[in-house]
Amino acid sequence: MLQASYPYYLANEAQSPNQDLTVYDKFTGKVATKVAMADAATIDQAIAAAEAATEPMRKLPAYKRQAVLNHCVKRFEERAEELAQALCVEAGKPIKDARGEVVRLIDTFRIAAEEAVRIGGEIIPMDITPRGEGYSGMWKRVPIGPCSFISPFNFPLNLAAHKVAPAIAAGCPFVLKPASMTPIGAIIIGEILAETDLPKGAFSILPCHRDGADLFTTDERLKLLSFTGSPEVGWQLKAKAGKKPVILELGGNAACVVDEGTNIDDAVARIIFGAYYQSGQSCIGVQRIMVHEAHYDEMRDKLTAAVKALRSGDPKDENTFIGPMISEKEAKRLHDWVLEAKAEGATVLAGGERTGAMLDATLLEDVKADSNVNTQEAFGPVAVLSKFSDFDEALKEVNNSTFGLQAGIFTRDIYKIQKAWDELEVGGVVIGDVPSWRVDHMPYGGVKDSGLGREGVRYAIEDMTELRLLVIRNPN
Template sequence: MLKDAYPYYLANEAIYANRDLPVTDKYSGEVATHVAMADRKAIDQAIAASVAAAPAMAAMAPFERQAVLDHCVVRFRERAEELAMALCIEAGKPIRDARGEVSRLIDTFRVAAEEAVRIDGETLNLEISARAKGYRGFTKRVPIGPCSFISPFNFPLNLAAHKVAPAIAAGCPFVLKPASRTPIGALIIGEVLAETDLPKGAFSVLPCHRDGAELFTEDDRLKLLSFTGSPQVGWDLKARAGKKPVVLELGGNAACVVDEDADVDDAVARLVFGAFYQSGQSCIGVQRIFIHSAIYDTLKKKLVEKTRALRMGDPRDEDTFIGPVISEGEARRLEDWIKEGVERGGTLLCGGERDGAMLAPTLMENVPAECSIVAEEAFGPVAVLSRFDDFDAVLEEVNNSAFGLQAGIFTRDLYKAHRAWDRLEVGGVVIGDVPSWRVDNMPYGGVKDSGLGREGIRWAIRDMTEERLLVIRTP
């Protein structure tokens, strides 16, 4: 169970300033706990503290940063079931998915601990001509300084971890704004960090009112902004961020291509997972499914059967696969998009029914490409099937999107796999699986409206450090 109330964390300290943010149980709709909300003054103090902490953070030896991250790994393992239940309540995430996210939280901090002692530079041969004789060059990476992080509601633990853990590894103090709908996971991370020897002001975790929230983006004392969330918000933040570098991990309408040589049963199992795990609320959830005509009818029949068999209900139930989406408003939006798809000529194969925030897992086919359920990010338990005959043509159809995060290709043809990798306008191509697959040490991010930059520990550390050159002349 959750505590009765949670503080925010300002300059490493728990502050029970108020109980202004009610956090609801997303399945029952009842208030589960209350969280302290930071005002503009607290946010300003947190940023000032992060600036003051920057020299001490930069001076920490790599093994000291590693020790902080190792402590977190130990404590997260000890509190794994508490963390999973918090996710289950605040995000409506089925308990099996919640436990999976906790394991990824642990993986992310574990990998960051390993990378903390691998932040290397290089030696440069500068003697490229006679005038450079006697010169040697060296580079090292230094922390960029105080960072601003804004994390989303759908992976409250792991997507916050993908900002926090590399920042600690790199030696950067930070201020984190978790999603107001799901702040508990980030606050538990803050509680564990408060047990460590991080310098005073190294971190703040601040659920906050709109008043002052612009400081996370616009304050020039912050040297990097990393945002995960919707494209509309992300691009607006980038426009207001000033001179600081911005990393954006935004949305998608991820496509999956199933070629004629695919193992149908294997593809069906993975598609069901990719489209409907955690109620489809993933930016790389399978939304557009392109199936070769030779296996279309067979695969469609099996996919519909498996989808109809998915169990909906209380996310605390071990057998539940589909829980609520984050709010009733989001469920109504998806219901409207499904109706629009049918009105425009699409066929509803299964699902479409809504009860409050619960939306039945839904499959459609032959929906026009311009309909919202195809062209926009659904972010819910809905996927659309289409038939194809020509592999090269379907790659162009995958690219026919404003987004470009990841794509999945089920094929056994090595040459087709390489063509997909060469031609698809996405940040990552997954062969033999759905685009929803991710592990936490790989580069992850998109192109087009799906964002800028890459997450994944090593890549995030690059963003949070700057290269500094040393040149030595031997007279």
């Protein structure tokens, strides 16, 4: 059960000056809990505290940073079901998916604990030219300083973890703004961090209104901004961020290509997961399914039957696969796109109906190329099916998008695998599986409108540290 109210965390300490943020149960629509909201003055205090913590965090030995992260792992394991139940309520995430996200939260902190003690450097040979003779060189990584993090609603535990855990590993203080619709998981992370001996000001976790959060982006005391969310907001923030580096993990319109010779039953099972898990609210959820004409009819029939068999309803029910979208507004937006596609001649193979925030798992075919549901990010339980006859043309169609996050290719041809890796304009190519697959240590991010930079603990640490060179001249 959720607590009646939750604080925010300012400079490592729980504070409850108000209960201004109402968090709703996304399935019932009822009030679930209340959370303290930060104002601009509080955010300013948090940034000042993070700035003051820069030197203590930089000097914190690697083994102590690792100990903090390992403490979090232990406490997350002990509170795993509490975290999952909170996620199920605040995000409307089916309970099995919620438990899976808690496992990934634990994985991400465990990986960060390992990486905290192997942030190394390199010796550089300088005598590659006569000018360098008698000189030696080396570099190391140093923390970039106070970081600003803004995390989204769809993975409120693990995507916050992908910012928080690398920052601790790297020795960077931070301020985190969790999504206002799903702040509870981040607050519990703060509660557990507060049990550690991190330096005062090392972290603040502050739910706040978007229009009051400008300091997260514009304040020059913050040395890096990492944002996960919508492309529209992300690019606006980048334009306002000033001199600081910006990492953006934005939207997607992920395609999955099913080539000739694929095991169709296996592909169907994986695509059903990729397109509809956690109600399709993933930026790497399968949205465009491209099937070779030799398998199209069989694939269409099996996918249609599988989509129709998915169980929708209360996310607290262990058998539910499709829960509510994050809000009725979002469900209506995507349902309108389905109706628009249908009016333009598309066939609804499965689903297509909506009740409040509940949108049926929906599969479409014969969708116009320029239809919103084909070109924009659906971010819900809707996928579009099409056929192809030429693999090269299918790759071109994958690239025919403003997004470029990940792509999935079902093929057994090593030359096609190499070609897909060479030619697809995406951050990652997954062979024999859906683009929705991710393990939390791998480099993850996109190109084009999908963003800038990479997450995955080691790669986030690289962004949160700077190279510092040392050159020594031997006068003898």
